[in-house]
Amino acid sequence: MTHPDDPSAFLRVAAVQAASIPGDIIANANTAAGLIDRADHAGADVVVFPELFLPGYHPPTWESRPALCDLEVDFHGQVGDRRLDPLRDMAQRHRLCVLVGASVRQGPRRHIATLLVNRFGVVRDVYHKQHLVAVEKASFTAGDRGTTVVVNGWRLGVGVCYDATFPEHARAAATDGCHAYVTGGAFNVGGEHRRDLYHAARALDNTFYVVFAGGVGGLAPWTLSGGSAVFDPEGRVLDRAPGKANGLAVADLEAQRLAEVRRAHTMLSDLRTDLSVRDTVEVEG
Numbered sequence: 001m002t003h004p005d006d007p008s009a010f011l012r013v014a015a016v017q018a019a020s021i022p023g024d025i026i027a028n029a030n031t032a033a034g035l036i037d038r039a040d041h042a043g044a045d046v047v048v049f050p051e052l053f054l055p056g057y058h059p060p061t062w063e064s065r066p067a068l069c070d071l072e073v074d075f076h077g078q079v080g081d082r083r084l085d086p087l088r089d090m091a092q093r094h095r096l097c098v099l100v101g102a103s104v105r106q107g108p109r110r111h112i113a114t115l116l117v118n119r120f121g122v123v124r125d126v127y128h129k130q131h132l133v134a135v136e137k138a139s140f141t142a143g144d145r146g147t148t149v150v151v152n153g154w155r156l157g158v159g160v161c162y163d164a165t166f167p168e169h170a171r172a173a174a175t176d177g178c179h180a181y182v183t184g185g186a187f188n189v190g191g192e193h194r195r196d197l198y199h200a201a202r203a204l205d206n207t208f209y210v211v212f213a214g215g216v217g218g219l220a221p222w223t224l225s226g227g228s229a230v231f232d233p234e235g236r237v238l239d240r241a242p243g244k245a246n247g248l249a250v251a252d253l254e255a256q257r258l259a260e261v262r263r264a265h266t267m268l269s270d271l272r273t274d275l276s277v278r279d280t281v282e283v284e285g
Contacts, residue, residue, distance in 0.1 A: 007153040007179055007255050014039035014047045015249040017228035017241035019217030022058035023068040025083040029054065032100060033086040035248065040094040042250045046151055049100040050184045050215035050224075051129075051161045052112060054084075057186040057215055058222055059135050062103060066139075070105040071115075079104070079115060079123040092121035097151050101160065101184045104128075109141045114158050114184065116149060129160035130169065146172050154179050154253060156211075161185035164198050164212075167205055174206035174268055180253055182211045189225045196227060200235035207233045207262045209253045216244045233261040 016035050020028045032049060039047045055062060055069035062069045071081045079102075091098045098117035103110060104125050111128035118124070128143025129136075146169075147158045157173025160183060164170065170181045181202055187195040195214070203210040210231040215224040228241035230251035238251035262268070 007155070007253075007258075009255050011046065011152055011154045011180075011253040012042075012044050013180075013182075013211050013230060013251060013253060014042060014044035015211050015213040015228040015230055015241065016047060016049045016053075016246075017214055017216055017226045017248070018050065018053065018246040019224075020050075020053050020056035020215065022056035022061040022219065023065050024056070025054050025068070025071070025081075026086075028056065029084050029087045031246075032098075033090040035246065036087070036090040036094065036096060036098060039248060039250070040096060042248060044096060044250060046097045046099070046156070046182075048182055048184060048211050048213040049098070050213045050228075051101040051186040052103060053101040053184065053215065054115075055103045056218070057224060058219060059139070063139055066103075066105075066110070069103045070110060071102050073104050073106050073125045077125050079125060084117075084123055088117060088121040088123060091117040091119065095119040097149075099126075099149070099158065099182060099184070103140075110139060111143060112136060112140050112160055114147075114160060127158040127160070129163060131162045131166060133162050146176070148173065148176050148178055149182075157181045159183040161187070164202055165194075167202065170202040170206055170210075174208060178206075178208060179255075179258055180209035180211060181206065184213045184215075185227075186215045186222075187225050187227065188221070189223045192225050192227060195225065196229075199229065200231055200237075203231040203233055204235035204265075205267070207265050207268060208258065209233055210235075214241075216246070233258055234265070
């Protein structure tokens with residue numbers, strides 16, 4: 001018998017791997033629209049884009065030309081900027097949910113954000129990156145809460161790049177009942193080993209799916225390494241975008257597989273919460 005809170009049998013996800021043009025939200029929204037169209041042809045229900053895909057991951061541009069990079073968020077958390085029309089229209093046409101990286105402004109504060117574009121083309125600011133790397137701290141404010149997005153009963157915990165390097169961030173999603181952890185990233189060339197290890201580990205740690213969308217290209221020294229992939233609940237790669245070109249990693253999240261892994265590996269239910277209580281033993285001599 002299916003529990004009312006159980007996810008649908010399958011959810012097909014597409015993790016985008018793509019390059020952005022720094023400061024050109026219109027061009028990047030058009031690129032996003034084309035990739036959403038490709039994802040629809042692949043049968044995707046949800047499309048995930050890299051960190052800061054809309055303004056591009058290029059610190060000199062977001063520092064010196066914020067008006068080109070930022071999107072204003074209204075009182076209701078919605079983004080009405082017409083530069084996003086190509087992306088909005090394509091999501092509505094194909095009835096897809098899209099998670100895309102952006103730079104948003106709320107009053108005096110700027111955030112590295114994940115925007116949700118729903119099947120009706122409405123754009124909402126749903127998550128702010130909670131862990132900022134050094135180059136980001138001068139321009140952005142860290143978020144103060146996590147986010148779970150629910151699509152067809154699938155609970156998707158949202159993260160952005162550096163968030164995924166902290167096991168506690170993904171664990172918070174798992175303890176909120178998430179079936180998958182979805183992140184957009186911008187890992188520099190040279191960080192491929194860490195990038196892949198982090199996301200495989202977060203999947204196995206929490207016995208849930210991990211969807212990672214990585215940016216590629218970019219201006220040195222911010223040249224990005226891609227690596228878009230979908231990991232199963234044991235940390236195995238289900239699909240990976242090829243090379244360093246624009247493309248997709250597409251895979252089905254399967255409710256039966258998720259349940260099987262969680263029956264076999266009970267780390268979540270066996271977790272002890274009292275491990276911060278420690279003894280110190282000094283060795284003499």
